[in-house]
Amino acid sequence: MPLSRHLLLRAAPIALLSLVVATLFALATAAGDIRSERRGADATARMFRHLAGLQTDHAQARDGHLRALREIAASGALRHLRLTLRDDSGTVLVPPPGTADSRAPAEPAASWNIPVADGAGYRVALDWNPRSEESEALNTFAGQLATLMLYSVLLFAGIAWSARKALAPLRGMLVAIRRYEHAEYDAELPPTRIAELDAIRRALQQLAAALAHAQASRRALSLRLLEAQEHERARIARDLHDELGQSLTAMRADAAYLSRRLTHDAALRSVADGLSQHGARIQQDVRSLLHRLRPHGTQPGNGPVPLARMLQDLLQGWRAQPDSRTDFRLEIELGAVAVPPALALALYRMTQEALTNAVRHAGAATVQARVAANATGDIVWCVEDDGVGIGDPGAAFEAGCGLGGLRERVWAHGGQLELSASRSGESRPGLKLLARFPGALAARPAAVAAISPGAAVAADHAPDTRARAGGPSHGRVPELA
Numbered sequence: 001m002p003l004s005r006h007l008l009l010r011a012a013p014i015a016l017l018s019l020v021v022a023t024l025f026a027l028a029t030a031a032g033d034i035r036s037e038r039r040g041a042d043a044t045a046r047m048f049r050h051l052a053g054l055q056t057d058h059a060q061a062r063d064g065h066l067r068a069l070r071e072i073a074a075s076g077a078l079r080h081l082r083l084t085l086r087d088d089s090g091t092v093l094v095p096p097p098g099t100a101d102s103r104a105p106a107e108p109a110a111s112w113n114i115p116v117a118d119g120a121g122y123r124v125a126l127d128w129n130p131r132s133e134e135s136e137a138l139n140t141f142a143g144q145l146a147t148l149m150l151y152s153v154l155l156f157a158g159i160a161w162s163a164r165k166a167l168a169p170l171r172g173m174l175v176a177i178r179r180y181e182h183a184e185y186d187a188e189l190p191p192t193r194i195a196e197l198d199a200i201r202r203a204l205q206q207l208a209a210a211l212a213h214a215q216a217s218r219r220a221l222s223l224r225l226l227e228a229q230e231h232e233r234a235r236i237a238r239d240l241h242d243e244l245g246q247s248l249t250a251m252r253a254d255a256a257y258l259s260r261r262l263t264h265d266a267a268l269r270s271v272a273d274g275l276s277q278h279g280a281r282i283q284q285d286v287r288s289l290l291h292r293l294r295p296h297g298t299q300p301g302n303g304p305v306p307l308a309r310m311l312q313d314l315l316q317g318w319r320a321q322p323d324s325r326t327d328f329r330l331e332i333e334l335g336a337v338a339v340p341p342a343l344a345l346a347l348y349r350m351t352q353e354a355l356t357n358a359v360r361h362a363g364a365a366t367v368q369a370r371v372a373a374n375a376t377g378d379i380v381w382c383v384e385d386d387g388v389g390i391g392d393p394g395a396a397f398e399a400g401c402g403l404g405g406l407r408e409r410v411w412a413h414g415g416q417l418e419l420s421a422s423r424s425g426e427s428r429p430g431l432k433l434l435a436r437f438p439g440a441l442a443a444r445p446a447a448v449a450a451i452s453p454g455a456a457v458a459a460d461h462a463p464d465t466r467a468r469a470g471g472p473s474h475g476r477v478p479e480l481a
Contacts, residue, residue, distance in 0.1 A: 014158030040079030362387025
């Protein structure tokens, strides 16, 4: 139903209930006024009875009448009236209650003499009581104001409660919107009876579905781009192997032939030996480049990826660098799980980039890499170092030092990347890169990666000095055919 109708249906019984309560309060106030009027009338009647007794009773009974009149005058039960009683000599026998009031009239409203049988007499004076009039007016106003305030408070409280109940689904919508900000589009919004709110709910769910579809499309596109990069790397590696590799092999064979034939000319033989050595170095560089482009000959779509062996060779390649003084450590706790080949290759590339940053940019003395899986099918990847750290992670993602590409790989595979200091509070805080891939194993049960069960590797090369900046060989390289 429309929100206005819903609020009206809720407000009607609330208004009726408030009116009933206010009416009961007004009736209670009126009952109090009636009791006050009754007490005043009773006091007035008793006053006249005792005044009459002063005239008719004997002298001994007059003292009782005077005491009763004093009590009546002092009690304030006489509504609107003040009694003053004097004897024939002018002595005040019954004074008016309270202090003198400047607003009281100079002459009483009514006065008369009461003669008695023994020749004495009394003078009775009655005038209006301004304090009683004010008190009655104020009490009447206060009662009416209290009734109105009670009715208003009950009505507003009821309307506020009704509006809060009617708009309660908005809180769930706000929670869903906050989840949308973090790309969590699976928030369920239950239907609501309010037509306007239900329209907003449907619009939010349609927006979430559109955003989820757009993100899935972007992620699929990103995966295709990453796969295209790997295919391009594989093509370049194949071309280098087929073209440059054969040329280098032929050049080295020619140089070796010249070296054997030029035994009579030492100078030319030295040049031939130099050519052979240069060819060997170039061939070694090409092998290293081939391994960086396509480690262990992997290629997307060609079956299992030997992740554990690739990571071990990657770290061993860094340890084998000339003058390398960095302690590289590796832990693989995957058990006999099935890691999707595309994700396994992404984990390798992420580790490759993280190690390069740690050595070249952070000057780390210790680098630890870890890949693990838990019982829920999540994969956790972590690389941390003791280098100089990063002051502004946001700027680092845009600085082109590889973190942006690393974040893109994590996002493309549905993961979450966290950056933090590995040693907070120290002069060299280091950097900890932590990526989680929720449900990565359960989501792709058909994809299998060749992982050594329970593999855990720790480096035995742990010198005390820092690593020098330099490029890695990225693992053992295969011989060229």
